[in-house]
């Protein structure tokens with residue numbers, strides 16, 4: 001069986017598993033990293049959203065064999081370490097401040113998507129607009145969308161300051 | 163439980179210098195190593211009235227919450243709070259947390275009576291406790307209503323015992339001591355003892371019955387103040403554990419290959435040895451619901467399910483489609499009986515509602531370890547006792563050999579009232595002889611999971627000389643499955659129900675217990691008839707109310723129009739209850755009812771009364787072509803957009819306004835989806851939907867940019883239900899706005915049901931392949 005090597009939340013990991021197993025299952029079932037959630041398995045619900053080299057992506061739709069050994073995968077568990085200073089990432093803080101989560105199942109994916117969105121805006125050098133929310137495809141079946149919007153606005157401001 | 167239960171009594175009592183009367187309750191100090199107190203779960207329940215007057219509807223005087231609460235009486239049992247040596251209080255809650263925030267609100271109630279910071283109250287979910295019988299059912303928004311008083315009594319008793327213990331240690335009397343944030347202090351000497359210090363000395367060797375008074379509402383410091391969820395940190399760091407996140411030794415990923423047709427069953431697997439040779443696969447077993455496979459990863463289960471060649475038996479809905487089900491419903495409609503005369507004007511509204519899926523974002527999942535002599539189950543379950551019974555029966559084990567752990571769920575919406583997932587996991591574990599971690603594929607949910615039944619709702623109102631003299635509603639629905647326990651509650655309380663319910667079946671009774679037309683319209687009848695079920699149905703969030711409210715409120719707008727009265731003015735003039743008038747006035751004012759809007763944009767308003775509370779919703783809906791035709795890419799349903807939603811709620815006593823606001827916002831998103839976008843299509847016994855790109859639950863691009871929630875305080879001192887209160891009102895307000903913006907009432911809800919906006923995914927194999935382009939779509 002092939003060995004798969006990549007960087008997970010800042011640490012190099014090697015797993016022995018077939019190339020075509022999707023990364024989500026390597027994370028959850030083999031490595032026990034359960035922050036990324038399953039909601040569809042076909043890149044639709046975005047519950048599994050994590051980061052690859054700083055960009056949002058969906059590990060349910062990536063073969064583990066397609067990763068390079070220097071690819072940096074960040075899950076919700078590793079997000080806080082990507083922000084300067086101790087404690088949580090500013091987006092996680094905004095999420096707690098707005099008391100966004102209901103059941104919480106979608107929230108790791110929502111936060112990872114939000115952080116990537118704000119990074120994109122920072123690169124483009126423009127502020128968050130109402131229409132940017134339309135680009136967020138993450139489902140929240142508890143309907144926390146209103147507070148997600150408020151938290152993204154707050155988190156975006158905080159990310160701009162750090 | 164060996165503790166004897168004692169008849170609960172209350173007495174009035176002079177309290178303090180002001181002589182304020184406070185009700186006193188009996189509680190129990192349990193024998194234990196640290197202080198443990200208990201109260202009877204049936205405390206403080208209002209008694210049912212012996213008979214009901216003819217004018218109010220049944221649910222006006224006795225509703226679903228009363229029924230569930232009364233179910234406690236014959237099977238009363240204790241709930242207990244323990245004070246630990248580290249100064250924390252622990253309460254094992256016989257309810258399920260599915261996202262509605264009851265752990266936080268219950269911790270707040272305990273913190274209030276106990277004078278302990280909320281953070282130091284630990285509320286965990288109790289495993290199945292058979293002695294509680296149906297007292298362990300989370301549904302119908304009943305939790306806080308039924309547990310508020312018993313939880314307060316237990317917490318107040320704990321404080322009283324701590325004070326008594328401190329008085330002995332400090333050489334004084336309890337009435338000279340005060341409690342602050344988990345510490346007992348003597349203000350005169352400045353001496354103090356923490357609850358942790360007192361946990362052991364306050365403990366009792368024997369069971370004692372003790373009288374206790376509750377804190378007066380005016381002194382509340384925690385209840386009624388906004389509080390964030392206790393699990394907020396875990397939820398944003400990925401630390402919150404759901405069923406499939408649990409690590410149970412050897413419980414490997416397991417999935418099921420299911421029939422193409424709804425509830426079809428397997429004949430046989432044709433390529434068993436090929437499947438067993440696939441990478442990662444350890445076991446394959448045929449079970450009544452399909453062919454199960456267990457493997458090292460869920461990804462390998464998906465591959466195995468897709469590779470299976472299976473012969474299937476047709477499902478019970480073989481040959482049926484939306485059109486045939488609708489035809490059967492039409493044929494079963496009960497007649498409207500008020501005759502139209504030359505003097506009366508009649509208003510008729512006749513609408514249909516498609517099947518909808520109550521699936522949460524977390525698919526059905528359960529861990530099961532069934533051995534010859536015992537079984538252990540982990541799952542999100544709202545009625546764990548029924549799961550325990552069903553599994554014991556399936557496995558041929560005594561009920562006490564089945565341990566059922568209740569795990570916090572990724573949403574329920576009625577879905578987890580059933581134990582389908584737990585029973586299926588147990589069946590598979592038994593068949594394979596190994597522990598399994600079962601997870602449904604997303605495609606399994608709308609196709610094989612629980613559905614909100616298709617229904618029609620007809621309303622006829624008669625107007626005579628400018629007055630509404632009758633209002634008849636006939637709701638006709640594919641049968642709703644209540645076999646999860648609400649039905650059993652009805653059986654067990656049948657004798658105590660108010661006169662007039664005895665003769666109805668379960669569904670009819672629940673219909674009558676939940677429906678409450680809050681208007682004075684002369685002769686009001688709301689009746690349910692059901693057609694036979696070939697479908698796996700359930701009581702989706704708010705059960706019948708969204709559909710019933712949509713039809714009724716649409717009719718009310720039509721009546722107002724016929725009488726040339728403004729819809730808000732008309733409602734205000736006919737509402738029976740000043741509390742409902744208040745919430746309506748609140749949204750009308752805050753939402754600036756009647757303001758000028760461009761053509762194609764309209765306001766809509768609706769009210770709903772249920773679960774001891776009431777709500778009003780006002781929306782502005784943009785139906786202009788530029789909005790309706792917004793193109794945001796494939797399989798992205800846009801359509802009319804609510805640009806603003808104003809919600810007012812009077813839930814009775816508010817425990818946690820921040821949690822209540824969240825429930826209102828979430829309930830609104832549900833109501834919005836029910837009216838505009840989300841439904842399941844039946845074709846030849848198969849449901850076409852297979853994922854969120856087919857089943858159009860509200861997404862960010864449908865969310866109103868502006869959502870306001872107003873909490874109206876009516877001074878009521880008992881909490882009502884909040885988990886479902888906004889769904890029906892929101893669905894109705896959006897429907898009314900749509901009718902006003904477009905000038906027509908749709909025949910079918912959701913309004914987009916007539917268009918299939920997606921390409922149906924594969925039926926054989928029953929689940930779609932996992933894409934491989936995830937790196938290309940990185941953003």
Ligand code: FES
Nearest residue numbers: 039040041046060
């Ligand atoms: S599970 Fe990855 S997008 Fe849904």
Ligand code: FES
Nearest residue numbers: 103104106141142
């Ligand atoms: S919080 Fe439950 S799905 Fe989003």
